[in-house]
Amino acid sequence: MTETANRMLTDLEGAVLASIVRQGSATAYSVTREFSESPSEFFSGSAGAVYPLFKRLEGRGFVTGNAGMTGRRAHTDYTVTSLGHTAMLAWLLDVERGAAFGFDPLRTRLIFLELVDTSIASKYVADVEARINEHLTAPPVFARAETQQIHQSWLSGRINWLKQLRALFR
């Protein structure tokens, strides 16, 4: 609720808030599960990151924690406040960040691929394409069908991109 509450959400914070909203309410543990099961390895969903993150979000007034019990084991259920919901929407619908580059390990490598012989470079591009095809034909199981579709189309988009690039590294 202090002035720091106005800081823009990081992508991690936004994704965590969105995950809580989708779940209705969530414990830190349920969010670690969701993130560690997701194939997006941009963040490991480690407890050491998520529990402190929940505390920070609560300190900023974006979530409220309610103590609860599962049998005799204590836990804290978090719900997103209306302030948090507003912040989450601003994060989710941020056009500038959605059009940004992020970090793409393949793009980074392609930029430096000129450092090796073209035969090695073209073999690398072909190998990566083959590996992505393996991902496509043996996809991980997703909880939501839409997530699966986004995932699959992302992979095939990547294949198309690589095909276009073949000319550059022939």
Place this chain on the structure above:
Amino acid sequence: MTETANRMLTDLEGAVLASIVRQGSATAYSVTREFSESPSEFFSGSAGAVYPLFKRLEGRGFVTGNAGMTGRRAHTDYTVTSLGHTAMLAWLLDVERGAAFGFDPLRTRLIFLELVDTSIASKYVADVEARINEHLTAPPVFARAETQQIHQSWLSGRINWLKQLRALFR
């Protein structure tokens, strides 16, 4: 040179080594310039990151520093050792990491876009597509033509992906 030398290079370390190799030799400053001029915002190229990184790379035997002078201003020129070159190649030609997902701010958002009305979601997708098109028609200037091509084809690949996704968020 210790056992920590065998740790896999991070993408940052790999990119920095590759940048030094491409430049022949480099100062920490010249690498901060290259990275901060690049539109890939995965890392800011801040001095506070790069100078210590050079020290670490030297400690691991991947680069050697040579003191030099520009007029009366001291600097350190770094060259990649053969050990460092081997490590850089292992990083560059890592198929598994090249086929990995990295962090894509748009993909992350799409996964949670079901949280808003489809009219808002489809408007968001259209807005992002328009913004990427602006990037395509007014591209930043790159030092190397190949980097420019990679950049441009990445953007148009992204546009194609979004077109495919329109059906999901109609």
Place this chain on the structure above:
DNA sequence: CGAAGCATGTAACGTGTTACATGATTAT
């Protein structure tokens, strides 16, 4: 009942960011 693993954390560590410091160089 004992072992495996589930659920809830905490601590130490590494490293990237922002902000600052300082002297050299260039521009006005």
Place this chain on the structure above:
DNA sequence: ATAATCATGTAACACGTTACATGCTTCG
């Protein structure tokens, strides 16, 4: 000359990772 900027760093801070701790619960 003096201001702006370049080039070389350093310090404090934030935060994600790995590893550990601890008490519940479940399953044989």
